[in-house]
Amino acid sequence: VAPRPITFLSDxxxxxxxxxxxxxxxxxxxxxxxxxxITHGIAPGDIRRGALVLANAxxxxxxxxxxxxxxxxxxxxxxxxxxxxxxGGRILVGPDNGLLGQAIxxxxxxxxxxxxxxxxxxAKHVSATFHGRDVFAPVAAHLALGTxxxxxxxxxxxRSLATLPLxxxxxxxxxxxxxxxxxxxxxxxxxxxxPSDVSPGLLSRGDQVELGLGARRVRAxxxxxxxEVPPGxxxxxxDASGRLAIxxxxxxxxxxxxxxxDGEVVIQPA
Amino acid sequence: VAPRPITFLSDxxxxxxxxxxxxxxxxxxxxxxxxxxITHGIAPGDIRRGALVLANAxxxxxxxxxxxxxxxxxxxxxxxxxxxxxxGGRILVGPDNGLLGQAIxxxxxxxxxxxxxxxxxxAKHVSATFHGRDVFAPVAAHLALGTxxxxxxxxxxxRSLATLPLxxxxxxxxxxxxxxxxxxxxxxxxxxxxPSDVSPGLLSRGDQVELGLGARRVRAxxxxxxxEVPPGxxxxxxDASGRLAIxxxxxxxxxxxxxxxDGEVVIQPA
Amino acid sequence: VAPRPITFLSDxxxxxxxxxxxxxxxxxxxxxxxxxxITHGIAPGDIRRGALVLANAxxxxxxxxxxxxxxxxxxxxxxxxxxxxxxGGRILVGPDNGLLGQAIxxxxxxxxxxxxxxxxxxAKHVSATFHGRDVFAPVAAHLALGTxxxxxxxxxxxRSLATLPLxxxxxxxxxxxxxxxxxxxxxxxxxxxxPSDVSPGLLSRGDQVELGLGARRVRAxxxxxxxEVPPGxxxxxxDASGRLAIxxxxxxxxxxxxxxxDGEVVIQPA
Numbered sequence: 001v002a003p004r005p006i007t008f009l010s011d012x013x014x015x016x017x018x019x020x021x022x023x024x025x026x027x028x029x030x031x032x033x034x035x036x037x038i039t040h041g042i043a044p045g046d047i048r049r050g051a052l053v054l055a056n057a058x059x060x061x062x063x064x065x066x067x068x069x070x071x072x073x074x075x076x077x078x079x080x081x082x083x084x085x086x087x088g089g090r091i092l093v094g095p096d097n098g099l100l101g102q103a104i105x106x107x108x109x110x111x112x113x114x115x116x117x118x119x120x121x122x123a124k125h126v127s128a129t130f131h132g133r134d135v136f137a138p139v140a141a142h143l144a145l146g147t148x149x150x151x152x153x154x155x156x157x158x159r160s161l162a163t164l165p166l167x168x169x170x171x172x173x174x175x176x177x178x179x180x181x182x183x184x185x186x187x188x189x190x191x192x193x194x195p196s197d198v199s200p201g202l203l204s205r206g207d208q209v210e211l212g213l214g215a216r217r218v219r220a221x222x223x224x225x226x227x228e229v230p231p232g233x234x235x236x237x238x239d240a241s242g243r244l245a246i247x248x249x250x251x252x253x254x255x256x257x258x259x260x261x262d263g264e265v266v267i268q269p270a
Numbered sequence: 271v272a273p274r275p276i277t278f279l280s281d282x283x284x285x286x287x288x289x290x291x292x293x294x295x296x297x298x299x300x301x302x303x304x305x306x307x308i309t310h311g312i313a314p315g316d317i318r319r320g321a322l323v324l325a326n327a328x329x330x331x332x333x334x335x336x337x338x339x340x341x342x343x344x345x346x347x348x349x350x351x352x353x354x355x356x357x358g359g360r361i362l363v364g365p366d367n368g369l370l371g372q373a374i375x376x377x378x379x380x381x382x383x384x385x386x387x388x389x390x391x392x393a394k395h396v397s398a399t400f401h402g403r404d405v406f407a408p409v410a411a412h413l414a415l416g417t418x419x420x421x422x423x424x425x426x427x428x429r430s431l432a433t434l435p436l437x438x439x440x441x442x443x444x445x446x447x448x449x450x451x452x453x454x455x456x457x458x459x460x461x462x463x464x465p466s467d468v469s470p471g472l473l474s475r476g477d478q479v480e481l482g483l484g485a486r487r488v489r490a491x492x493x494x495x496x497x498e499v500p501p502g503x504x505x506x507x508x509d510a511s512g513r514l515a516i517x518x519x520x521x522x523x524x525x526x527x528x529x530x531x532d533g534e535v536v537i538q539p540a
Numbered sequence: 541v542a543p544r545p546i547t548f549l550s551d552x553x554x555x556x557x558x559x560x561x562x563x564x565x566x567x568x569x570x571x572x573x574x575x576x577x578i579t580h581g582i583a584p585g586d587i588r589r590g591a592l593v594l595a596n597a598x599x600x601x602x603x604x605x606x607x608x609x610x611x612x613x614x615x616x617x618x619x620x621x622x623x624x625x626x627x628g629g630r631i632l633v634g635p636d637n638g639l640l641g642q643a644i645x646x647x648x649x650x651x652x653x654x655x656x657x658x659x660x661x662x663a664k665h666v667s668a669t670f671h672g673r674d675v676f677a678p679v680a681a682h683l684a685l686g687t688x689x690x691x692x693x694x695x696x697x698x699r700s701l702a703t704l705p706l707x708x709x710x711x712x713x714x715x716x717x718x719x720x721x722x723x724x725x726x727x728x729x730x731x732x733x734x735p736s737d738v739s740p741g742l743l744s745r746g747d748q749v750e751l752g753l754g755a756r757r758v759r760a761x762x763x764x765x766x767x768e769v770p771p772g773x774x775x776x777x778x779d780a781s782g783r784l785a786i787x788x789x790x791x792x793x794x795x796x797x798x799x800x801x802d803g804e805v806v807i808q809p810a
Binding site: 012013014015016017018019020021023024025027028031044045072073074075076127128129130133 | 545547549554574576577578579580581582583593594596597600601602724725726727764765766767768777778779780790
């Protein structure tokens with residue numbers, strides 16, 4: 001039987017051996033398993049960004065094992081988990097700190113979960129600070145080979161998995177209050193709001209909208225794509241993850257509009 | 271038949287799921303196709319840098335499908351294309367914004383081209399801002415499987431492909447005026463000039479040359495490699511792409527000589 | 541016979557075609573050889589960081605060919621080498637500038653070495669500044685295919701391989717003087733000291749220690765992991781490479797404690 005593909009996301013960056021060594025450990029256990037790096041450039045310890053980037057990727061990933069490690073609590077009592085979800089028999093592996101939650105939800109919710117900190121598959125000597133290498137990578141590789149989840153660790157209650165607090169939009173008669181979830185590489189600000197969350201009476205594509213950013217008011221077009229507004233001008237659009245987002249055509253909305261993560265954005269027709 | 275290799279270049283960076291998701295989409299269509307990342311670190315929207323980096327890589331890439339996405343005009347009327355070239359039956363896939371032009375030229379010019387925006391292979395729901403995932407990656411993967419180009423989109427006139435304006439050197443009796451095309455990771459400035467463009471009477475390896483940089487005059491050695499000059503000293507050399515370039519041994523020429531992209535460099539014997 | 545895996549580390553970064561082109565060259569010679577990128581994010585020319593990152597990774601890498609290129613002296617008389625080591629018949633390939641030394645030592649020392657600058661496997665035209673592409677990658681790929689080392693270049697005396705000067709700790713009655721070797725992505729400072737180098741009488745896990753950093757004295761806990769101290773507080777711990785290191789929980793020790801590479805750290809019980 002061919003091993004299942006493994007996808008891999010982390011905050012290990014590209015300056016050290018961290019991500020490469022995890023791949024080497026996987027290759028040692030499951031040399032035939034295809035490994036697809038989602039990214040290792042999550043900002044150090046930024047669980048939320050990791051959770052959202054993983055969830056954004058999830059619908060496009062091959063059914064297999066989804067390994068994710070953003071783990072500022074490594075070495076503490078936080079659990080290390082492997083979780084089987086409803087869709088495609090996929091298994092998510094990572095720290096139980098909320099990182100996996102958004103993706104698990106998108107995949108239909110958890111069916112079965114195990115604690116893997118003392119799995120039979122972990123390294124002989126487990127470092128206190130690098131469970132990616134010593135716990136998560138070998139467990140993920142064995143699961144990709146088809147090892148049943150129950151053999152990878154101790155059963156735990158899937159309803160007890162950690163969740164991540166996220167801001168939520170609020171809806172008012174003539175406006176919506178949304179929040180910046182994160183900035184992508186292009187400086188675009190992804191909001192906690194989807195187009196279907198907003199009544200078409202309030203907001204339609206092509207409209208001018210007013211964005212309330214703290215004390216400032218900024219006019220923006222609710223556009224489909226960047227080049228519908230002149231270079232340097234702001235727009236509201238549905239980003240590739242399906243959320244509403246703020247961009248500046250050929251610019252960086254985060255810096256140019258002085259936005260910050262969790263900051264409020266009041267959206268109303270102009 | 272084994273699928274052809276796919277090479278992949280983009281400005282998607284290493285912080286988001288963008289490049290990884292494209293690889294996942296490719297793996298879904300053509301799981302056996304080898305994928306070689308050239309780079310995903312092209313500066314956001316920098317078509318020229320992408321075009322030159324792709325062209326630099328081209329002579330060394332395996333014959334196959336060359337996927338490239340630097341696409342600030344995504345969602346506009348710019349075309350999305352797949353282009354078969356003379357050499358090796360290779361196919362280039364990407365936005366028709368000049369990004370592919372230098373590489374196509376190096377590969378003997380275009381033989382056949384199709385518009386792929388509405389290809390039968392694009393995703394069911396095409397995002398307005400992420401054609402890498404929804405258009406280019408699936409089209410490239412199907413082409414790697416051997417699908418004939420004509421089945422991937424609508425035929426277009428290969429002579430109508432977009433070209434990229436690039437500076438050109440000018441030759442004078444006792445000097446040459448060149449321009450900075452881009453800076454590489456090491457801070458070296460690649461010029462729009464090849465050694466064969468310069469008469470040996472004007473410039474020979476080992477010579478001291480004078481570089482006119484705006485109002486400044488800098489002496490540099492026309493060397494083969496960095497360490498032929500003392501640390502901190504500038505040199506002119508033929509870089510790995512075959513162009514003349516300015517470096518500072520163990521330093522960063524761009525910063526230390528205050529160079530900028532498109533800036534003039536007047537080169538003459540010292 | 542299946543080709544051996546190739547691991548690849550360099551300072552080529554993620555902005556240019558450099559690392560991707562080397563992978564393409566490898567794929568041209570040994571398309572079936574698995575390639576594992578350790579990292580290409582070593583700071584430009586930072587041989588020490590490259591040597592330590594490679595050595596950190598070494599125990600976890602599959603037996604095969606370990607290609608490493610951090611090569612500020614490219615184009616000079618520095619040798620280009622391939623070295624077979626005691627453990628696993630592994631072969632290291634790279635410039636002879638100290639980059640490979642720590643890893644060779646960890647792998648049991650050199651058994652056999654060849655100079656590969658004029659190997660039969662180098663490119664027809666060898667660039668003066670990109671031996672990764674033209675010398676090291678093709679040589680590594682041929683060695684992964686099983687070519688005997690002696691056929692890859694001219695024999696050289698393995699005892700003549702370059703070594704890298706590294707600081708060394710000094711031991712005193714009531715304190716140890718260590719040095720910062722490098723900072724990892726998380727800002728943690730890895731020291732030239734292993735826990736087994738320090739007498740348990742002087743220092744035990746759980747103790748408070750005093751770190752002398754120039755004129756400053758900082759109290760830190762000798763902990764197993766970050767979260768044993770409050771956010772923002774410093775700790776001394778054994779890092780994943782087995783060295784003692786200084787961190788700040790949820791912070792960046794390098795910046796927050798104003799440490800620098802090679803800087804002295806005086807460690808004593810508090």
